Amino acid sequence: MQWETVIGLEVHTQLTTKSKIFSGASIEFGAEPNTQACAVDLALPGVLPVLNRGAVERAVKFGLAIGAKLNRVNLFARKNYFYPDLPKGYQISQFELPIVEGGALTIQVGEEQKTVRLTRAHLEEDAGKSLHEDFHGMTGIDLNRAGTPLLEIVSEPDMRSAKEAVAYAKALHNLVTWIGICDGNMQEGSFRVDANVSVRPVGQQEFGTRREIKNLNSFRFLEQAIDYEVRWQIEQIEDGHKIQQATVLFDPDTGETRMMRTKEEAHDYRYFPDPDLLPVQLDDELIERMRSELPELPQQKQSRYQRDFGLSAYDASTLTSTISTASFFETTTEALTAPDHKLAANWVMGELSGTLNKEGLDIADSPIKPKSLAALLGRIQDGTLSGKLAKEVFAAMWAGEGEADAIIEAKGLKQMSDAGEIEKIIAEVLAANPKSVEEFRAGKDKAFNALVGQVMKASKGKANPAQVNELLKQKLAG
Amino acid sequence: MSLSLEDIQRIARLARIRVSETEAAQTGEQLNGIFKLIEQMQAVDTGGVAPMAHAQEVYQRLREDAVTEPNRREAFQAIAPQTEAGLYLVPKVIE
Numbered sequence: 398m399q400w401e402t403v404i405g406l407e408v409h410t411q412l413t414t415k416s417k418i419f420s421g422a423s424i425e426f427g428a429e430p431n432t433q434a435c436a437v438d439l440a441l442p443g444v445l446p447v448l449n450r451g452a453v454e455r456a457v458k459f460g461l462a463i464g465a466k467l468n469r470v471n472l473f474a475r476k477n478y479f480y481p482d483l484p485k486g487y488q489i490s491q492f493e494l495p496i497v498e499g500g501a502l503t504i505q506v507g508e509e510q511k512t513v514r515l516t517r518a519h520l521e522e523d524a525g526k527s528l529h530e531d532f533h534g535m536t537g538i539d540l541n542r543a544g545t546p547l548l549e550i551v552s553e554p555d556m557r558s559a560k561e562a563v564a565y566a567k568a569l570h571n572l573v574t575w576i577g578i579c580d581g582n583m584q585e586g587s588f589r590v591d592a593n594v595s596v597r598p599v600g601q602q603e604f605g606t607r608r609e610i611k612n613l614n615s616f617r618f619l620e621q622a623i624d625y626e627v628r629w630q631i632e633q634i635e636d637g638h639k640i641q642q643a644t645v646l647f648d649p650d651t652g653e654t655r656m657m658r659t660k661e662e663a664h665d666y667r668y669f670p671d672p673d674l675l676p677v678q679l680d681d682e683l684i685e686r687m688r689s690e691l692p693e694l695p696q697q698k699q700s701r702y703q704r705d706f707g708l709s710a711y712d713a714s715t716l717t718s719t720i721s722t723a724s725f726f727e728t729t730t731e732a733l734t735a736p737d738h739k740l741a742a743n744w745v746m747g748e749l750s751g752t753l754n755k756e757g758l759d760i761a762d763s764p765i766k767p768k769s770l771a772a773l774l775g776r777i778q779d780g781t782l783s784g785k786l787a788k789e790v791f792a793a794m795w796a797g798e799g800e801a802d803a804i805i806e807a808k809g810l811k812q813m814s815d816a817g818e819i820e821k822i823i824a825e826v827l828a829a830n831p832k833s834v835e836e837f838r839a840g841k842d843k844a845f846n847a848l849v850g851q852v853m854k855a856s857k858g859k860a861n862p863a864q865v866n867e868l869l870k871q872k873l874a875g
Numbered sequence: 876m877s878l879s880l881e882d883i884q885r886i887a888r889l890a891r892i893r894v895s896e897t898e899a900a901q902t903g904e905q906l907n908g909i910f911k912l913i914e915q916m917q918a919v920d921t922g923g924v925a926p927m928a929h930a931q932e933v934y935q936r937l938r939e940d941a942v943t944e945p946n947r948r949e950a951f952q953a954i955a956p957q958t959e960a961g962l963y964l965v966p967k968v969i970e
Contacts, residue, residue, distance in 0.1 A: 414940045421943030430961035431952070435944035439951060451940030472928045479891055481965040494928075528962065537962030665889060670928045678934035 398635070399599040402627050403607075404562045404592055405516075405554035408569055409547050410579040411523070411587040412455045418522050418546035419446030419489065426585050434525070434540035440484035445673050448473075452546040455578035456496045456520050457679060458687045459548060462576050462694055463515055465500030467684065473520075473674040476666045481538050482525035490549075492668040495519035496677070502552075502572065503696055504564040505714040513565050514553040521547050548578070554593065554604065559623035563616050566590055567718070571695055575720045583614050590619055594626045596634070605630070606640040610647050610654055622647035626654050698723055706730075706738035715746050721761040725749075732771030735778055744774060748791050765794050773801035785858055786810050813859045816868065819852070822860065823872055826851045837873060845869070877907045 417424055420437035437444045460467045474492040497518035504511050525540035550569065556562045570588055573579040580587050595607035610626060613619045625647075630640055642660040647653075693701075695717040702713035717723045722745065730741045749770065753760055773790055776782045782790060782805065793804045805811055813819060827834055830851060836844035852865050878886075880896075883903045887894045894902060948961065957964040 416940055416942045416944075421938070421941065423942045423944075429948075431948045431963070432946040432961070433944075434951070435947070436951070441951075447938040448935050449940050450937035453937060470934075477889075481963075481968055493926075527968070529967065532959060532962070532964055534967055535957070535959075535964040536967050537959065538965055539962055667889070672929070675931070675933055675935040676928050677937075 400596045400627075400631050401599045401601075402556075402558055402623075403554045403595045403597065403604055404556040404559075404623060405607075406552045406556070406562060406566060406569075407591040407593070408550045408552075408566065409523075409589045409591075410550060410573050412452055412546040412548055412578055413580055414449055414451040414455070414546055416449060416451075417544035418449050418452045418520065420544055422544065424542075424545045426582075428541055430537075430539040431541060434543060438484075438525075438540050438544040440486075446489060446671075448674065448677065449546060452520055452548075453496070453677065453679070454683065454687055455546075456518065456548050457684055458576050458691060459518055459550070459573065459578055460497035460500065461684070461688050461691060462572060463497075463500030463502055465515065465518070466498045467679055468494050468496055468498060469679050470494065470676050471496045471679070472676050473671045474668045475671045476521075476668055478664050478666060480524070480527075481536060482527045482540070482543065484525075484540065484543070488522060488524065489671055489674070490521035490668075491519035493670075494676075496679075502565065502568050504561065504568045505710070506561050506564045508711060510710065511555075511561065511564075513555045513561075516551040516553050518548050518550045521549055523547050548573075554595075554607075559620045559627070562592060562623055563620050566616060566619055568695075571717075571719055575695060576691060586614065589614055592619060592623055592626075594623055594630070595640070596627055596630045605634075606642050608640065608642065608654075609644045611644055611657065613647060618647055618649055621649075621652055622654055625652055629654065692720070695720075695723070702738070706742075708738060708742055712742050712746065716742060719760070721759065722750075725760050725763070725767050728767035729771050729774070732768045733778070734775060737774070737778060740774055740777065741771070744770060748788060752791075752795060764797065765791070769794060769800055776801055776805065780814055780861060781805065781812050782810065783812050783858065783862055786812060811859065812861050813856055814861045814864060816864065819856070819860050819864055819868055820872075822852055822855045823865070823869055826855055827872065834873070845873070848873075877910065878903055 414424065416422060417438065420435050422435040422438055423433045425433065437446060457467060471491060472494045473489050475487040476490045476492070477487045479486055495517045499517070500515040502513050502515065504513055523542050523545040525538055525543040528537040528539065552565065556565055570581050573588070574581040582588070590613045592610045592613065593607045594610060595605035597603070597605040608626065608630070610622045613622055626645070633640060644657045645654040646657050648655060698717045699710070699713040702708045702716060703710060708716070715722075716726045726741060726745045729745060730736055730738050733741065749760070749763065749765070753763060773782075773787060773794065776790070777784065777787050789808075790801050790804050790810060793799075793808070794801060798804055798807075826848060830848060833844045833847050833851075837848070848869060849862070849865055852869065853860055853862065880899055880903060883894065883899045883906070887899070952958045952963070955963050
C-alpha cells in the first residue's frame with residue numbers, strides 16, 4: 398500500500414524582549430541560577446502579573462508578516478498542571494481568542510513552492526528548568542527562565558514529508574529572525590519545534606491517528622525524528638496494529654522516538670480565563686506602528702529579485718534564506734559599477750557560501766565584505782580576471798592578503814588580453830601539437846578543446862579564454 | 876448534571892487533594908448542590924450576549940519593556956526549605 402505522511406508543527410519562539418512577559422526581571426541567557434527570578438516569577442503570595450508591551454508588539458509584528466487576522470481583543474487563560482518548575486501551578490497562556498489567528502507561509506522545497514497555512518499564534522510564559530542530576534536524590538529548580546515570553550506558532554497539518562516540515566521550520570525561523578522578534582538560537586532553546594505526525598493510505602480523506610514528537614532543537618533532528626516516526630507508524634499499521642495517540646520523545650543517540658505518555662495519561666489542563674489579567678485590546682496606533690517597522694519580507698524580496706533582477710525562483714529563495722545573506726547580496730550588487738545581479742548572485746551563493754560553510758562562519762562575519770567582493774567582480778566584468786583567476790584572488794582576499802586590485806598586482810594575475818601575446822602562444826602550441834591540428838582538420842571537435850587547454854596552460858591560466866577561442870578558430874581556419 | 880463518585884476522585888487527583896470515601900460522598904453532595912445553582916443560571920437565555928472574560932469592561936494596561944527587578948535571590952532563598960548552588964531543591968520528579 399502507498400502511504401502519505403501528514404505533518405503539522407508547533408513552534409515555541411522566545412521573544413527578544415529585555416524583560417519577562419509578566420514581570421520586570423531580565424531574560425538574559427546564561428545568568429547564575431535564580432538571580433533573574435523575581436517575586437512574580439516565584440509566585441509569592443499576593444503578586445500580580447502585568448503584561449509587557451514589547452511581547453504584544455512582537456506578536457502583532459508576526460501576525461502582520463504572515464497576513465494573519467489580529468484579534469483586536471484577545472484573552473489570557475490559565476493552563477493548569479503541577480510541576481516544580483511551574484511555581485504558580487498554572488502557566489499563563491492564551492486559549493480562546495489568541496492574539497494571532499490564521500495567516501500563511503510560502504515554503505520552497507527544491508524547485509517547488511508550497512503554501513503552509515497557520516492555525517494560530519499565541520503569547521505565553523515559559524516554565525523554569527529542572528535539573529535532575531547531582532543533588533543527592535533531589536531535583537534542582539532554576540526559575541530564571543520562568544516567565545520568559547514565548548510566541549507559540551501552530552501550523553495546519555499541511556506538510557506531506559519530513560523535507561517539507563524542515564523547509565517550513567526553516568522559513569519560519571528565517572521570518573522570525575528577519576523581523577527581529579526572536580534571535581533564533583536553537584542551542585539556547587529560543588526556537589523549539591514539536592511535530593505532529595500521522596500517516597494515511599494515499600487517497601484517504603480523513604487523517605490517521607497522530608503522535609506528537611516533543612522538543613526538537615535542530616533541523617537535522619526534526620528530519621530524522623519524522624523519518625523514523627513515519628517508518629515506525631507504517632510498520633505498526635502493516636503489522637495489523639492501531640496507532641495510539643501519544644506524546645513521544647526523540648533520542649538523537651539512537652535516532653528513535655520513544656513513548657512519553659498516551660492520550661489516557663494526557664493532562665487535563667482545565668483552561669479558564671485568568672482573572673488577574675484583563676482582556677488585551679490592540680489599538681490602531683500600535684498595529685500601524687508595527688506595520689511601519691516591518692522590513693521588506695523574504696517573500697517580497699524573492700518576487701522583486703525575480704521580477705527586477707531576472708533571477709530564478711531557486712536563486713531568489715536561496716539569497717533570502719537569511720536577512721544577512723539578502724543584505725550582503727544587495728550591498729554587493731549596489732557596489733558594482735555595472736550592475737550584474739546574476740554574477741553577484743552566483744558568487745554569493747557559490748564561492749562565498751561554500752567558503753563560509755567550510756569555515757563554519759555566518760555570512761555576517763565574512764572576512765570579505767560586500768564592497769570588496771564587488772571590487773573583485775568588477776575585475777571579472779572588465780576582463781582583467783578570468784573566472785578561474787578570480788577564484789584565486791578570492792582565496793587570497795579570504796586569507797587577508799588585501800583587496801582584489803592589490804592582489805592582482807602583487808601576484809601578476811592580470812588576465813592576458815593582448816592579442817599579440819596570445820597569438821604568439823597559439824603559434825607555439827600549434828607548432829608543438831601537429832597531431833591535434835590534423836585531428837581538428839579531420840573534423841574532430843575534441844581536438845579543438847585540447848588545443849585551447851594547451852594555450853591556457855602555456856599562459857599559466859592568464860589568457861582570456863573567450864579571446865583564445867576566437868583567435869584559435871581564426872588561426873586554424875587560415 | 877450530577878457528579879459520580881468517580882468524577883469526584885478524578886477532580887481530587889487533578890487538584891492533588893487526598894479525599895477519603897466518606898469525604899468524597901460529602902463533597903459530591905455539596906458539589907451537586909452547586910451544580911443545581913449553575914443549572915438555574917444556565918436556564919437564562921444568553922443568546923446574543925458576547926461571552927464575558929472579565930467582570931469589568933476595561934482592558935489590560937501594558938507595561939514598558941524594561942528590566943526593573945534586581946537580583947534578590949538571597950532574600951527569596953532564605954525562606955526556601957532547601958537550596959544548593961543557587962537552586963531550589965525539591966523531591967525528585969521525573970515524568
